[in-house]
Amino acid sequence: MSQSQPLRIEDPNLWSFGTARTQNSKLWFVNNKNLEQHCLAYLAKYQEKYGVEIYAKVFQGNHFHLVSRFPGCNRSLFYRDYNARMAEGVRRHVATFEGGTLFERRYSEQALPSNEDLEEYFFYCALQPVSSGLCERIGDYPGYNSFDDAVSARKRKFNLIDWASYNEAKRNNQNPKKKDYIKTYYLKFTRLPGYMSMTPFFRQS
Numbered sequence: 646m647s648q649s650q651p652l653r654i655e656d657p658n659l660w661s662f663g664t665a666r667t668q669n670s671k672l673w674f675v676n677n678k679n680l681e682q683h684c685l686a687y688l689a690k691y692q693e694k695y696g697v698e699i700y701a702k703v704f705q706g707n708h709f710h711l712v713s714r715f716p717g718c719n720r721s722l723f724y725r726d727y728n729a730r731m732a733e734g735v736r737r738h739v740a741t742f743e744g745g746t747l748f749e750r751r752y753s754e755q756a757l758p759s760n761e762d763l764e765e766y767f768f769y770c771a772l773q774p775v776s777s778g779l780c781e782r783i784g785d786y787p788g789y790n791s792f793d794d795a796v797s798a799r800k801r802k803f804n805l806i807d808w809a810s811y812n813e814a815k816r817n818n819q820n821p822k823k824k825d826y827i828k829t830y831y832l833k834f835t836r837l838p839g840y841m842s843m844t845p846f847f848r849q850s
Contacts, residue, residue: 653754655718660700660757662766663711663720665728668749672706673735673742674788681789683734684709686803687727689832695723698835700763701770702791705777710770712763714835724752760838767795767837795834803830 667673674680681704692699696719701712709731715723732747757763774786783792794801807826814821 653721654756655715655720656756657714657716657718660712660714660763660766661720662755662757663713663724663752664708664754665724665731665748665752666708666750668746670707670749673739673747674704674709675706676787677738680734680738682803683738684731685789685801685832686805686830687730687734689801689803689830690805690828691723691727691730692832693830694726695719697723699791699833700835700837701767701795702789702834703770703773704788704790705773706788710773712757712766712770720754728752764837764839791834794832795836798834798836801832803832804828805830 674684684704688699688702691697695715696717698714698716699711700714701710703710713720728748735742735747736744757766771783771790771792774780774788774790775783780786783790793799804827806823807828811821811823811826814826
């Protein structure tokens, strides 16, 4: 018996390398800071909601990579919500987007069973822009690459409106103010095993 989708097993002890690619490899994630901030903000939100450990994240023009671990065995729920918000962001912030489905299929996922595998894919993400020929140095890449945030233990702060609570208040005729429904999230990266005691590195500006 054949199956239309690859078998995905949730294991709280395994790291995960996930990828999602756009329909027809369209380059929607290029030179768009508003879209980038939208996607990072919701990454922070769902990291908190689902208790995800995130090690690496990189946007390429037509796909993204994410190295993570899901102690709550909720990877499919995380990707369902996060990819939906990414699609929402493209519709909102990319004027030339034709509409329809953003990603060509469900996310692809590869289990990373060892520390060596985790380290390999961490640096695979970090060096993607260089290996793809988009820049000569990681720091020259104009899109988001988590390498600096990860090695410097930097937390990025994002504010998002809790639209569900806001709209519920509107339905109850409470005349709500959006500023009262802002929630703050922090995107943070987990250090690699074996690097936990390493002094955070800060790039010179």
